[in-house]
Amino acid sequence: MASPRKRQSSPADAVRDTTGDAEGGGELLxxxxxxxxxxxxxxxxxxxxxxxxxxxxxxxxxxxxxxGEEGRRLTLRRTGQAKDVVLAAVDGIADRTTAEGxxxxxxxxxxxxxPALEEDEYYHADLLGLAVELVGGGRLGTVxxxxxxxxxxxxxxxxxxxxxKFVPFTRKAVPVVDLPAGRLVAxxxxxxxxxxxxxxxxxxxxxxxxxxxxxxxxxxxxx
Amino acid sequence: xxRSVWKGPFVDGYLLKKADKTRAxxxxxxxxxxxxxxxILPQFVxxxxxxxxxxxxxxxxxxxxxVGHKFGEFSPxxxxxxxxxxxxxxRG
Numbered sequence: 001m002a003s004p005r006k007r008q009s010s011p012a013d014a015v016r017d018t019t020g021d022a023e024g025g026g027e028l029l030x031x032x033x034x035x036x037x038x039x040x041x042x043x044x045x046x047x048x049x050x051x052x053x054x055x056x057x058x059x060x061x062x063x064x065x066x067x068g069e070e071g072r073r074l075t076l077r078r079t080g081q082a083k084d085v086v087l088a089a090v091d092g093i094a095d096r097t098t099a100e101g102x103x104x105x106x107x108x109x110x111x112x113x114x115p116a117l118e119e120d121e122y123y124h125a126d127l128l129g130l131a132v133e134l135v136g137g138g139r140l141g142t143v144x145x146x147x148x149x150x151x152x153x154x155x156x157x158x159x160x161x162x163x164x165k166f167v168p169f170t171r172k173a174v175p176v177v178d179l180p181a182g183r184l185v186a187x188x189x190x191x192x193x194x195x196x197x198x199x200x201x202x203x204x205x206x207x208x209x210x211x212x213x214x215x216x217x218x219x220x221x222x223x
Numbered sequence: 224x225x226r227s228v229w230k231g232p233f234v235d236g237y238l239l240k241k242a243d244k245t246r247a248x249x250x251x252x253x254x255x256x257x258x259x260x261x262x263i264l265p266q267f268v269x270x271x272x273x274x275x276x277x278x279x280x281x282x283x284x285x286x287x288x289x290v291g292h293k294f295g296e297f298s299p300x301x302x303x304x305x306x307x308x309x310x311x312x313x314r315g
Binding site: 028029030031047048049050054058114117120121122123124125127128145146147148149150151152153154164165166167168169170171172174177189190191192194 | 250251252253255271273279280281282283284285286289296297298299302304305306307308309310311312313314315
């Protein structure tokens, strides 16, 4: 079987990018300089923000190659876009050679620079890594990722062994989100935490009403 | 080529029975299904399905906007983990 698309980063990377507590500390990785564009010092930047152009809405960004480095402040100005990247001019950089020297620079902002959200809205960065407890007691795991596949937001929760489950991010399924305490309480719908190893024919102990899943109302049998 | 209208939407037979059974019971449970090819029908609105993606069941709470789509569209079999950056989630 063909291998799936090369993964750009792991969810653990995403958590590491959020180096601080949920209430305003730490930094968030917004993008990476992937190269130079043209001869006038423009940069090609891969933006990780929800909308690629939102990268330019947070003022000067902190550019740093690796954790722990002091870094430098960059004031970016959007000049265009290309495939998978946004193009930007940087104050003080006017030639390609200097721009190429910035390749690999990671662009951060302080978590506190993000605007406040409405009720029941949360930044992914705040949710990642939260401990998940069950309503009835017991620990379910930690939030590994937040997804939206088209049916609403859902949390991917990893247990100690690394196995993951999906829990819908709804008031009913997640009644408590306590960011200062670093925890949330889940009340997942019945059956969602079961293992998925059973097959279509084994459901609910071989219920008589369960036909083989291949039996369907296929057309008119003229195939 | 689009499916002929006279055939009606395709749905695996067992899925209708499971949905009816769950609706009649009134329980808040996930209906586990493997049939990613089935069309979402109006009578599924409000139910939560666990749509198998080859590894695990992805919960799909069916809303009116999803009617006419296939279950598999909401349960990708390959997951891309990006960076959190400034992305937001809303608790529905």
